[in-house]
Amino acid sequence: xxxxxxxxxxxxxxxxxxxxxxxxxxxxxxxxxxxxxxxxxxxxxxxxxxxxxxxxxxxxxxxxxxxxxxxxxxxxxxxxxxxxxxxxxxxxxxxxxxxxxxxxxxxxxxxxxxxxxxxxxxxxxxxxxxxxxxxxxxxxxxxxxxxxxxxxxxxxxxxxxxxxxxxxxxxxxxxxxxxxxxxxxxxxxxxxxxxxxxxxxxxxxxxxxxxxxxxxxxxxxxxxxxxxxxxxxxxxxxxxxxxxxxxxxxxxxxxxxxxxxxxxxxxxxxxxxxxxxxxxxxxxxxxxxxxxxxxxxxxxxxxxxxxxxxxxxxxxxxxxxxxxxxxxxxxxxxxxxxxxxxxxxxxxxxxxxxxxxxxxxxxxxxxxxxxxxxxxxxxxxxxxxxxxxxxxxxxxxxxxxxxxxxxxxxxxxxxxxxxxxxxxxxxxxxxxxxxxxxxxxxxxxxxxxxxxxxxxxxxxxxxxxxxxxxxxxxxxxxxxxxxxxxxxxxxxxxxxxxxxxxxxxxxxxxxxxxxxxxx
Numbered sequence: 001x002x003x004x005x006x007x008x009x010x011x012x013x014x015x016x017x018x019x020x021x022x023x024x025x026x027x028x029x030x031x032x033x034x035x036x037x038x039x040x041x042x043x044x045x046x047x048x049x050x051x052x053x054x055x056x057x058x059x060x061x062x063x064x065x066x067x068x069x070x071x072x073x074x075x076x077x078x079x080x081x082x083x084x085x086x087x088x089x090x091x092x093x094x095x096x097x098x099x100x101x102x103x104x105x106x107x108x109x110x111x112x113x114x115x116x117x118x119x120x121x122x123x124x125x126x127x128x129x130x131x132x133x134x135x136x137x138x139x140x141x142x143x144x145x146x147x148x149x150x151x152x153x154x155x156x157x158x159x160x161x162x163x164x165x166x167x168x169x170x171x172x173x174x175x176x177x178x179x180x181x182x183x184x185x186x187x188x189x190x191x192x193x194x195x196x197x198x199x200x201x202x203x204x205x206x207x208x209x210x211x212x213x214x215x216x217x218x219x220x221x222x223x224x225x226x227x228x229x230x231x232x233x234x235x236x237x238x239x240x241x242x243x244x245x246x247x248x249x250x251x252x253x254x255x256x257x258x259x260x261x262x263x264x265x266x267x268x269x270x271x272x273x274x275x276x277x278x279x280x281x282x283x284x285x286x287x288x289x290x291x292x293x294x295x296x297x298x299x300x301x302x303x304x305x306x307x308x309x310x311x312x313x314x315x316x317x318x319x320x321x322x323x324x325x326x327x328x329x330x331x332x333x334x335x336x337x338x339x340x341x342x343x344x345x346x347x348x349x350x351x352x353x354x355x356x357x358x359x360x361x362x363x364x365x366x367x368x369x370x371x372x373x374x375x376x377x378x379x380x381x382x383x384x385x386x387x388x389x390x391x392x393x394x395x396x397x398x399x400x401x402x403x404x405x406x407x408x409x410x411x412x413x414x415x416x417x418x419x420x421x422x423x424x425x426x427x428x429x430x431x432x433x434x435x436x437x438x439x440x441x442x443x444x445x446x447x448x449x450x451x452x453x454x455x456x457x458x459x460x461x462x463x464x465x466x467x468x469x470x471x472x473x474x475x476x477x478x479x480x481x482x483x484x485x486x487x488x489x490x491x492x493x494x495x496x497x498x499x500x501x502x503x504x505x506x507x508x509x510x511x512x513x514x515x516x517x518x519x
Contacts, residue, residue: 005152007159011035016165016175024220025174028157029148035156036147054078059119063098073125078103079113087116095119169227170238170245170333180214180225190226191235194249199352201239201246201339204230239339239354241330241389248339253354256316257337260359262451263312266291266491269457271499280498283479283513289493290322290360302327304383308430309369311376311488315440317366319382319394321357328382329355329362330389343385344368345395353392368394375406377434377484378427401426407471407481408436409488411446416489417467433484443488450489458500460489465507466517476514 018034019026026034055061057069067081079100087095096118102111116123160166160173167176189211194202204223207230208214214222230236230247237253240246250258273293276284284292288307305324313320321329332338338355342364353364374380378396385391401424408421423436437443450460464485469475479501483494501507501515508518 005036005039005147007035007156011038012159012163012165014038015160015173019166019173019175020178024218025169025172025224027171028153028160028173029171031160031173032148032153032156036152039147050078057115057125059116059123059125062096062118068103069100082112084117092116093120167228169224169231171243172224174221174224179228180217180221182214182226182229186211186214186226187229187233187235190230190247191249194236194247195252199248199252201248203240204245204247207247237337238335239337240332240335241338241340242333244390246339253337254363256318256363257354257356260356260361261312261316263316263447264318264359264361264491266493269492269496271496272503273495273499275499275502276495277502279513280479280502284494284498287480287483287494288322288324289483290320290325291491291493292322292495294323303387304328304381306379306381308433309374309376309378309380310433310484311435311437312491313361314369314374314376315437315443317364317369319362319365319380321355321360321362325382326357326360328384329392332357339390340364341391342368343391343393344371345393346372346398362392365394372396372398372427373401373424374427375423375425375429375434375436377429377431379429397428398426399428406434406436407468407485408438409443411439411442414446414449415463415467416446416485418471418485420471430480432478432480435484435488437488447489455490457486457490457492457496458504460486461497461500462506462517464489465515469516474510474514474516476510476516479513479515482515 014035015031018031051070054068054070055063057071063069063081063084065081065084069079069081071077071079079102081098082101083099085097085099087097089095095116097114098117099112099114102113160168165176166173167179190207193207193210204227208222208226214225217225227238227245231238235250237248237250238245239248285294288294302324305328307320307322307325310320312318319325330338330340332355336356336358338357340353340355340362341350342353343350351364351367353362355362368374374396381395383393383395385393403422404425405420406423406425407418408423410417410419418435421436425434461482465477465482466475468477468481468485479494479498482501483492483497486492486497501509506518507515509515
């Protein structure tokens with residue numbers, strides 16, 4: 001089991017001294033390394049003091065009462081000689097017996113033991129020379145690599161966040177009182193620099209170059225100081241991935257990035273997951289909704305992932321961050337949204353995108369969806385470009401457009417209905433989830449009405465299932481089709497839908513996850 005280190009006010013004093021001496025910000029990792037090195041140096045000093053005037057035990061040597069001995073074979077325990085007498089063993093010849101009292105336990109029980117000394121016969125503990133340099137022995141102390149754990153770094157970060165003497169930007173720290181002044185003029189110039197960038201974020205070095213230097217201090221301190229003041233001005237938003245600081249003007253960000261659209265907000269529904277059969281659980285995993293509580297032991301690192309597009313994401317130009325896709329997109333240390341570049345694999349066109357972790361989606365694909373006329377139910381894939389976390393390639397399986405029969409949304413008064421219509425489709429899709437839509441404004445209005453009326457999921461299911469059933473001779477509806485249709489009116493993962501189908505006798509399973517209303 002590894003050692004557990006603590007952090008106290010003495011460590012804070014050391015950190016402040018290091019920052020003052022370096023005259024530049026340091027990262028949490030750098031401060032953790034310095035702290036551990038200091039602790040190891042203190043540990044070494046304690047060992048040196050502990051073993052001062054200590055002699056390494058050798059059975060062939062003679063000793064005096066009061067001498068301190070070190071026993072490497074007993075976990076480097078130390079002991080004091082308290083008595084001495086002649087030995088009595090004809091096989092060993094003439095020798096002495098020393099009686100010692102151990103100082104710090106170790107493998108010693110009891111604390112007082114006897115050992116041979118002045119032994120003339122060979123013994124495995126005899127030493128070849130008279131060197132009493134204790135540190136020639138491999139006395140093991142913890143290494144900095146062993147102690148520099150993620151838990152220690154997080155503990156240090158939590159400790160530093162509570163220290164009023166320090167300020168942080170990202171993973172870097174500096175003395176609050178020594179941060180360089182950045183006045184309103186500097187900040188106004190920074191705003192102008194970002195405005196001229198045309199919506200593309202800039203790194204701090206670029207902004208500093210535009211506004212001029214902040215004096216003769218180190219470049220690291222100038223960048224830190226500018227970052228610190230930008231961070232505390234509402235006009236600016238930090239939008240870089242972990243390890244990279246990028247700035248953007250808040251007023252230039254899309255509303256769908258600053259606030260989660262109602263169409264993507266899931267009001268959590270409590271349900272008994274024991275109601276879900278193994279077939280239902282497999283279906284839930286296949287759909288891979290970003291709000292499904294699919295539990296896997298580990299997240300497998302992957303470079304690409306594919307989703308099936310549902311109506312709210314198609315309508316808003318968003319892409320879900322489920323358990324697979326969120327591994328493709330960059331993460332952030334402090335930023336609440338991350339700017340990325342989306343790349344159309346078909347023709348290489350690039351456009352801006354935004355990762356919104358709190359909403360579990362990526363914004364910025366409306367143009368892409370419209371450009372390729374992708375339907376609800378289309379398979380859409382994402383992949384990192386050459387392991388670059390900020391550049392994401394978007395693709396779909398295209399084929400020459402052909403006329404196909406699909407479900408088309410039809411608004412009847414204040415209710416959702418469907419009809420079969422012919423449409424030109426040029427992308428591979430899930431035929432159980434494909435849905436077409438023409439009158440988007442009426443659908444939007446119906447969505448708002450359903451939210452205002454607070455229609456329950458059960459009520460929506462009873463309304464939609466027979467409407468979908470009329471499209472097939474059997475009058476049955478697959479659970480995936482029902483899930484896809486329900487999300488037109490209310491954001492909901494498949495779990496609660498499947499639980500209601502399973503628990504309520506008004507829904508009858510016709511086999512293979514096809515359902516119909518009873519009666």
